[in-house]
Amino acid sequence: MKILVCIKQVPDMESKFKVAADSRWYDTADLAWRMNEYDEFAVEQAVLVKEQVGDADITVLSIGPDKVKETIKKALAMGCDRGVHIADDEVSSREPFQIAGMIAEYARDKNFDLILTGMQSQDRGSGQVGILVAELLDLPGVSTVVAFSLADGRLELRRELEGGVKARVATGLPAVVTCQLGLNNPRYPTLPNIMKAKKKELITVGVADVLKVEARQQTAKLYFPEKKGGGLILEGEPAEVADRLITILKEKTAVLA
């Protein structure tokens, strides 16, 4: 069974962001980078499928500058077999249709049985790429999956809807599945597996070889929203902050009366 997992490297959301000089994206200097949280569930699911069926081969793909190799290596240490790095220094200006176009172009002639992605990225958050890949490759695609089972070449999945309700759906393979938080428990790479990952194949593909579609949109301007809430900010020693907070709660709420 051939599996493709698509992952993105994103900054830590607790970072102090700055707007880039051209005002079209955030400044990518001086940030801590990690695997998009949703994609961790996709990688874990690929590895779980491999553990289940035994005979499986997992390719993990990421698009971006050289540093995304670090994130690919984490996926290799979690249990993927091979990395594919689509080298693209302009990745942050690409819109979801271009990203999906590159993935579909790479995957088209490789006969993957299962393609897994996160349901969205933490930074851009469009939630389009996985479904677009399914459409571009004319495969069934199921998004926002929180439960996954594979038996006799058939997937039975639960899609998360609003308010905790789930839809049970089924489809045959090949298929594309986008993974939601809580689908499984992503493993931490162990030291021996980190060492082993260093020896795994990591192929680089040039962006020109796979980028065949034009952007349909672009960011005009990225900016910080105006702070709406005139909320009070408390800072200082814990004892002092606690006293001030209790005083405020006594004045403004009835809960300490």
Next chain:
Amino acid sequence: MKVLLVAEYRDGKVLGSISDLLGFAARTGADHAMFVVGSEAALPAYGGTLYLADAETYGEYRPAVHKQLLLAAIDKVKPDLVVFSHSSYGWDLAPRVACALGLAQVSEVVDYVDGTLVVPVCNAKLRRTVEIKTGGAVVTLQAGAFGGSEPETAAPSLERVAVETTDRVEFLGYEAAEAGGIDLSKAEVIVSAGRGIGKPENISLIADLAKAFGGEYGASRPVVDAEWAEHARQVGTTGQSVAPKLYIACGISGAIQHLAGMKKSDFIVAINTDRDAPIGDVADVLAVADLTKLVPVLIEKLTAS
């Protein structure tokens, strides 16, 4: 400008998100029509033209079937924008329709300023305006961003939509939300634990603070997903919606899906090490502090007094 609003219908009912769709149409001043795969027995409160595909015939949501039906309606309406809610229905169907039409898709629109769509970036810490390069676009709207419009009272004029189609994805049924023993909606004070608590042992810290206020403790989704708290305690779009007299968010960043479940609380306190965390936008008081240091002191002072 003309927009086609895509309403949602599930299990016999039109979902409330149509107020966002109507709010968006009002904000843009565009002519509009609506599409739904629904039932004549449960029509949306909408006074315009409704393109109706029969849910009896086509069943609950299957992506290829709904895509074909919607494309048939789009072919008749010829809208400039096709507008969805950014929901499990909208974010699944919108990219398929955009792909079929060769249009740009703009996700989770929060504002419309001078004809330009605005969307959030990085957990709403940043925003961006989008320039569309195709002749029209598909958009999804963030829940609540355009809501608050008066519900319409007139009945729609109906146009039927029908296509011959199948799907490779089968719908097997719905699974109801897990029923839990805790009803957070009754608590006057809710203290919630976010991923910032760092480890499962710190749940007791949050529970003790809730107890000191005579309240209950809740949690954000990662805390529930990690099984540090039961699902019945989850606050947010995929958990419970609460509006207590006091809500204290401890180590919670303030993602839109969490805010949707608690922003109506009377008074909101956030305890967070990140001064720029988006929870600050809805908090009446933001204590910039390490919760593991501040919470024990608070408990001590509250139980002493």
